[in-house]
Amino acid sequence: MNGISYLYRQKNPTGEAPVFLTNLLLISKMKKTALNAYHHRMGGKMVEFAGFEMPVQFEGVNIEHETVRKALGVFDVSHMGEFRVTGSKAFELVQRLTTNDVAALTDGKIQYSCFPNGKGGIVDDFLVYRFSPENYLLVVNAANIDKDWSWVTANNTHGATVVNESDQTSQLAVQGPLAMEAMQKLTSTPITDMEYYTFKVIEFAGVPNVLLSTTGYTGAGGCEIYFPNQVAGRIYKAVLEAGAPFGIKPIGLAARDTLRLEMGFCLYGNDISETTSPIEAGLGWITKFVEGNDFIDRPLLEQLKANGTARVLKAFEMEKGIPRQHYEICNEAGEIIGEVTSGTMSPMLKKGIGMGYIDKAYSKLGTSVFIKIREKLHPATLVKLPFYKG
Numbered sequence: 032m033n034g035i036s037y038l039y040r041q042k043n044p045t046g047e048a049p050v051f052l053t054n055l056l057l058i059s060k061m062k063k064t065a066l067n068a069y070h071h072r073m074g075g076k077m078v079e080f081a082g083f084e085m086p087v088q089f090e091g092v093n094i095e096h097e098t099v100r101k102a103l104g105v106f107d108v109s110h111m112g113e114f115r116v117t118g119s120k121a122f123e124l125v126q127r128l129t130t131n132d133v134a135a136l137t138d139g140k141i142q143y144s145c146f147p148n149g150k151g152g153i154v155d156d157f158l159v160y161r162f163s164p165e166n167y168l169l170v171v172n173a174a175n176i177d178k179d180w181s182w183v184t185a186n187n188t189h190g191a192t193v194v195n196e197s198d199q200t201s202q203l204a205v206q207g208p209l210a211m212e213a214m215q216k217l218t219s220t221p222i223t224d225m226e227y228y229t230f231k232v233i234e235f236a237g238v239p240n241v242l243l244s245t246t247g248y249t250g251a252g253g254c255e256i257y258f259p260n261q262v263a264g265r266i267y268k269a270v271l272e273a274g275a276p277f278g279i280k281p282i283g284l285a286a287r288d289t290l291r292l293e294m295g296f297c298l299y300g301n302d303i304s305e306t307t308s309p310i311e312a313g314l315g316w317i318t319k320f321v322e323g324n325d326f327i328d329r330p331l332l333e334q335l336k337a338n339g340t341a342r343v344l345k346a347f348e349m350e351k352g353i354p355r356q357h358y359e360i361c362n363e364a365g366e367i368i369g370e371v372t373s374g375t376m377s378p379m380l381k382k383g384i385g386m387g388y389i390d391k392a393y394s395k396l397g398t399s400v401f402i403k404i405r406e407k408l409h410p411a412t413l414v415k416l417p418f419y420k421g
Contacts, residue, residue, distance in 0.1 A: 295416030
C-alpha cells in the first residue's frame with residue numbers, strides 16, 4: 032500500500048477524498064517525460080496534459096510566444112507518440128491508413144496526414160516520415176497514442192511490422208527564425224539549408240543517430256529532434272547552451288497553442304475529431320484522390336468533396352473580445368450558425384482570433400458574424416489564414 036492510499040483510508044473512513052489527496056493521487060498517476068526534473072528546476076508551471084505532467088508556461092505565455100516568433104525557443108514534446116512501420120508490407124499499410132498519398136514521398140521526406148475513422152471522421156492527425164520504401168515513422172498526438180495504436184494494429188491486415196516506440200523516445204521542438212543557425216553549432220552535418228518537411232539522421236551534440244526534421248507546429252521555422260530517453264538531459268542542456276547567444280528560452284504548452292492558432296493549424300480535440308471530416312475541416316489538401324491511393328473512407332470523402340459539406344471550418348478576427356472554445360457563432364439576428372473550436376488573444380496581433388465550424392451559407396471570406404460572449408454579440412469577420420503573416 033502506498034503512502035497516499037494509506038493516508039486516504041486513515042483520514043477518510045467514509046470514502047470522501049479531500050481535495051489535496053485527490054490532487055496527490057492525480058499527480059502520482061501522471062506520466063513524466065525524461066526532462067520533467069529540468070522543467071521543475073527551471074520554474075515551469077506544471078499541469079496535467081494528455082496524461083503527462085507538462086510545463087504549461089515558464090515566464091509567461093506572451094513573452095514565450097514572442098520569443099519563438101522573434102528568436103527561438105525549445106519545447107519538450109516528448110509526450111508525443113512514435114510508431115515504427117517496417118517490412119515489405121509497410122507501404123501498403125501506411126497508404127491504406129492515411130489520407131495523404133504516401134507514394135509521393137521519397138526517402139528523407141515527411142507528410143502531414145490523418146487517419147480516417149471509417150465513418151467520415153478523423154482518428155488523429157500526424158506526420159509520416161519515410162526512411163525507405165520499407166521503413167516509416169508515424170508521429171501521433173500524445174492524447175491519442177493508445178487509440179491510434181489500437182487503430183493501426185487492428186487494421187494491420189497486410190502483415191507489416193509495427194512497433195510502438197513512444198515510451199523510449201524523447202523529442203524537442205526548437206522553433207523560431209534563429210533555431211537552425213543555433214542548432215548548426217551542435218552538428219557537422221549541414222542543416223541550415225534543409226527544405227521544409229525533410230529530415231536527416233545525424234550526430235547531434237555528440238550523440239549518434241539523432242533524427243532532426245524541419246517540422247514544427249508554430250509556423251516560426253526551426254526543427255524537431257528525436258532521440259532515446261537516456262540522452263535527453265545531455266541533448267537538452269546542449270540545445271540550451273548552443274541557443275544561449277541567440278536568446279533561447281524554454282517554452283510551455285500554452286505558447287505552443289497560441290503559436291499554432293496564429294497560423295491556423297488544427298488542434299485535435301478542438302478543430303478536428305472523430306465527428307469532423309477532413310473535407311469540412313479544410314484538410315482537402317492532405318486528402319489525395321489519386322490512382323492507387325485506396326485509403327479508408329475514400330468513397331465517402333470523395334462524395335463529400337463533390338457535393339460539399341453543410342458546415343466548414345473558418346477563421347475569424349475580432350476587434351474586441353476574446354473567443355473561446357464552444358462559444359456560439361451567430362448571424363446578425365442572433366441565430367446560431369456555428370461554434371468556436373479554438374480561440375485566443377493573439378500575442379502578435381493584439382486582437383481576438385479564432386476558428387470554428389460555420390454553416391456554409393455564411394462561410395464566404397469577409398462575412399460579418401458575431402461571437403456570443405456572456406450573452407452579448409461581439410462582431411467578427413471571416414478572414415484568410417494564417418492570421419499572423421510575419
